[in-house]
Amino acid sequence: MKASDWQWQLQNRAKTLEQLFALRPDILGGPMEKEIRGRQKAFDGTAHQFRFSVTPYYLSLASRTELDPIWRQILPDEAELSDHRFTQPDPLAEESHMPVPGLTHRYPDRVLWYLSHNCAVYCRFCMRKRKVSRSESAPTLHQRNAALEYIRSNRAISEVILSGGDPLSQSDEILYSILSELKRMDHLSSIRIHTRMPVTCPQRITASFARMLRRLEPITVVTHFNHAQECTEQSARAIRQIRRSGCLVLNQSVLLSGINDSVRAQRDLQHQLLRMGVKPYYLHQCDEVQGVSHFRVNLSRGMELQKELRGRNPGISLPLYVIDLPGGGGKVPVDSSYFVQKSPPEFKNFEGHRFAVHPDIPENSGRLSASQSSPGGESI
């Protein structure tokens, strides 16, 4: 096996500090070694809850000398351990909208199916930290069959979204058996796969995986690039394989403090995506999940960014900026008539119900510097 093989990438992931340094000896003796060693407490403190793990490929994208958007997405931070702002592991109530284990049915016509709790790389801002990275909670064959049966017998469902963790952590055989079963259900008009593999382990998109997609197309593949630095030649090749198999490729990203919360970062990312033939779909407000609040950008700053981008960039490069309402209200566009009140902020969901969201007081919003926060220190 070699570096171009996805199994090799997964088996050779850095899971400890020492493995990280072994994969990146070039950072030894420099400022990044110091930075990373300074995080020993964060590595130790988060290990039992949300693992550290990164593929040699993704690690190779990180800067030799500075804490760049790649490092910020993968390195544990002490802020994860002392998050007093958000205390809920599942604010979107995904677990309570589960008719069968592993399947969230929140919208009347769509189900989200968690096919795996493993990912190639664990992103520190993950909104499913409560279960992602824990191998003991992976769905069993029995649960997969129960989910298929639920979908088969609910003709109101028109779309199935394979999610996780990363559904592409499953083998092609398992994926093929699930996808071909879904394709046989004539009440489904759409099948989606949500995966970060094209970003974190593009080697996963093999010729045989692409052939499988071709047999099943059309399928929509929604990937998850957060920064232009992730748009490499390897990723572009993976995306090309998926597109040539006849599938539509969209991207969703998360608005992340210190990573992509500038006009420049957003613009560069969206343009790189268009170059690869990927349509930016959603830009997510970071959820109110425990242990991620240092990544949050306040809503007014998020809206400002969108205003600066619109009109100055191709319309097709602009994702919809959305917030997933705490309590399970579903996603709504932030800058819209769904926004009903300014202080404290509230949104109406698709059924007209009101949901309060956290006001995100700028003084507390993680790494945002004073110059980046909203004018006048407005609280939403």
Ligand SMILES: *Cc1c(COP(=O)(O)O)cnc(C)c1O
């Ligand atoms: C995001 C999400 C979907 C998909 O929503 P779209 O707006 O159609 O992309 C479906 N179910 C759940 C539970 C979700 O969180």
Ligand code: SF4
């Ligand atoms: S790939 Fe997605 S599910 Fe996996 S850790 Fe990252 S954000 Fe979470």
